[in-house]
Amino acid sequence: MTETGARLGVFLTTTMLTTPVLAAAEDEAAVMPVVELSDSSYLLQVLLSLVLVLGTIFLLSYLVRKFELTPASKEGPIKILHSVGIGGKEQLLLVQVGQEQVLLGRSPGHIATVHQLKEPVTTEGSTNTEPVMAGMFAKILNREM
Numbered sequence: 001m002t003e004t005g006a007r008l009g010v011f012l013t014t015t016m017l018t019t020p021v022l023a024a025a026e027d028e029a030a031v032m033p034v035v036e037l038s039d040s041s042y043l044l045q046v047l048l049s050l051v052l053v054l055g056t057i058f059l060l061s062y063l064v065r066k067f068e069l070t071p072a073s074k075e076g077p078i079k080i081l082h083s084v085g086i087g088g089k090e091q092l093l094l095v096q097v098g099q100e101q102v103l104l105g106r107s108p109g110h111i112a113t114v115h116q117l118k119e120p121v122t123t124e125g126s127t128n129t130e131p132v133m134a135g136m137f138a139k140i141l142n143r144e145m
Contacts, residue, residue: 102116103115
């Protein structure tokens with residue numbers, strides 16, 4: 001895109017965005033009522049809105065950590081080939097590093113090697129690395145659509 005074309009695009013976008021605002025400002029009926037900042041109901045509304053937004057952010061971050069909704073990386077030398085939940089927060093993981101495979105046990109504060117595999121296990125294209133809740137959520141979405 002040429003410099004003149006870019007300038008023309010910026011000019012047209014600015015004109016299209018500001019024209020309705022200028023027209024509304026000229027019309028006296030479109031003037032918004034003035035809200036006093038000392039009005040206690042207004043301050044309460046703003047404060048509750050802020051608490052609601054911050055609470056939603058913290059709740060979503062907690063849920064992402066709790067249910068492991070972050071996708072696993074499929075690139076790099078370390079790959080999780082398969083995972084199986086064996087309790088509330090415990091899992092068995094089949095991990096491949098290079099050509100070696102290791103069976104790991106994972107709990108909230110600990111990871112331990114359960115078994116070092118001598119021969120690699122083939123998973124035949126089925127990798128189950130998605131968390132349980134993510135799988136349930138996907139099934140619900142597919143059923144609704």
